[in-house]
Amino acid sequence: MNAPGTPKPPLTLYLAAPRGFCAGVDRAIKIVEMALEKWGAPVYVRHEIVHNKFVVDGLRDKGAVFVEELDECPPDRPVIFSAHGVPKAVPAEAARREMVYVDATCPLVSKVHIEAERHSEEGLQIVMIGHAGHPETIGTMGQLPEGEVLLVETEADVATLEVRDPGQLAFVTQTTLSVDDTAGIVAALKARFPAIVGPHKEDICYATTNRQESVKAMAGKIDAMLVVGAPNSSNSRRLVEVASRNGCGYAQLVQRATDIDWRALEGIRSIGITAGASAPEVLVNEVIDALKARYDVTEELVETAKENVEFKVPRVLRQPA
Ligand code: SF4
Numbered sequence: 001m002n003a004p005g006t007p008k009p010p011l012t013l014y015l016a017a018p019r020g021f022c023a024g025v026d027r028a029i030k031i032v033e034m035a036l037e038k039w040g041a042p043v044y045v046r047h048e049i050v051h052n053k054f055v056v057d058g059l060r061d062k063g064a065v066f067v068e069e070l071d072e073c074p075p076d077r078p079v080i081f082s083a084h085g086v087p088k089a090v091p092a093e094a095a096r097r098e099m100v101y102v103d104a105t106c107p108l109v110s111k112v113h114i115e116a117e118r119h120s121e122e123g124l125q126i127v128m129i130g131h132a133g134h135p136e137t138i139g140t141m142g143q144l145p146e147g148e149v150l151l152v153e154t155e156a157d158v159a160t161l162e163v164r165d166p167g168q169l170a171f172v173t174q175t176t177l178s179v180d181d182t183a184g185i186v187a188a189l190k191a192r193f194p195a196i197v198g199p200h201k202e203d204i205c206y207a208t209t210n211r212q213e214s215v216k217a218m219a220g221k222i223d224a225m226l227v228v229g230a231p232n233s234s235n236s237r238r239l240v241e242v243a244s245r246n247g248c249g250y251a252q253l254v255q256r257a258t259d260i261d262w263r264a265l266e267g268i269r270s271i272g273i274t275a276g277a278s279a280p281e282v283l284v285n286e287v288i289d290a291l292k293a294r295y296d297v298t299e300e301l302v303e304t305a306k307e308n309v310e311f312k313v314p315r316v317l318r319q320p321a
Pocket residue numbers: 022023024025083106107108109175176205206207208235277
């Protein structure tokens with residue numbers, strides 16, 4: 001903090017747009033809220049509904065109970081599957097236990113599941129570009145029997161990939177990857193397996209793409225970048241990488257204002273702020289307020305796209321047939 005009476009140093013704050021919540025996150029949170037209204041607490045949620053502690057804590061306060069596996073849920077309480085998607089075995093097991101369940105998988109993730117299944121029905125083996133261990137990757141790979149989906153994380157993985165038939169392959173991707181890294185991996189796949197089929201570009205969603213674009217647009221003109229998001233949020237972590245790779249000297253992921261490393265920001269004249277798709281705007285405002293307490297801030301919006309995507313929330317939650 002500045003000593004009382006000391007003028008605050010000037011700081012130009014570039015605010016990225018779009019930033020923060022995407023349509024899939026918004027829908028998933030609304031589904032949990034509706035379930036709490038309909039069935040009362042506790043409602044169980046398998047995995048963090050979205051990767052953000054603030055959101056999860058808020059829903060927990062309202063009566064949501066977060067678990068990692070289905071067998072942690074009592075069979076007589078409803079369970080919701082997170083926005084990241086789940087392997088097919090999970091709803092199958094819930095049905096076997098006669099549980100009430102609601103699937104809050106983002107429709108753009110479900111689209112990838114359907115793509116993978118369709119290719120598999122056509123006899124193709126699937127290559128998934130994604131991060132090992134991420135729930136979305138586990139969910140997408142779990143749409144098909146073991147061995148039908150091969151995971152690649154890097155271009156180097158492509159070189160060592162062992163496939164059943166190089167002429168019978170398709171690829172899908174996680175929705176929250178780096179657009180630039182993925183383009184390189186897709187190019188490597190096409191070079192090694194010219195017959196591979198896939199989406200026009202990749203399956204990275206509009207929200208991930210737009211947030212990366214706005215960071216790219218400001219990265220070269222800022223001294224530092226703060227990305228509001230959680231350490232386990234794939235799309236938030238990609239935003240930090242995009243800032244660093246595109247000319248920003250210092251980029252930090254912060255969950256909220258208390259995480260800001262003020263020492264690292266000493267001497268800066270400009271800063272960029274964005275937020276991952278699961279980070280609420282209230283936390284962005286908290287970070288901006290913390291900057292305003294220390295600096296004489298001039299705000300500039302860096303808007304590279306307008307978003308009007310909205311996913312329908314079911315009007316009534318029902319037990320699946
Ligand atoms: S980041 Fe993209 S895929 Fe993930 S929930 Fe949001 S809109 Fe859906």
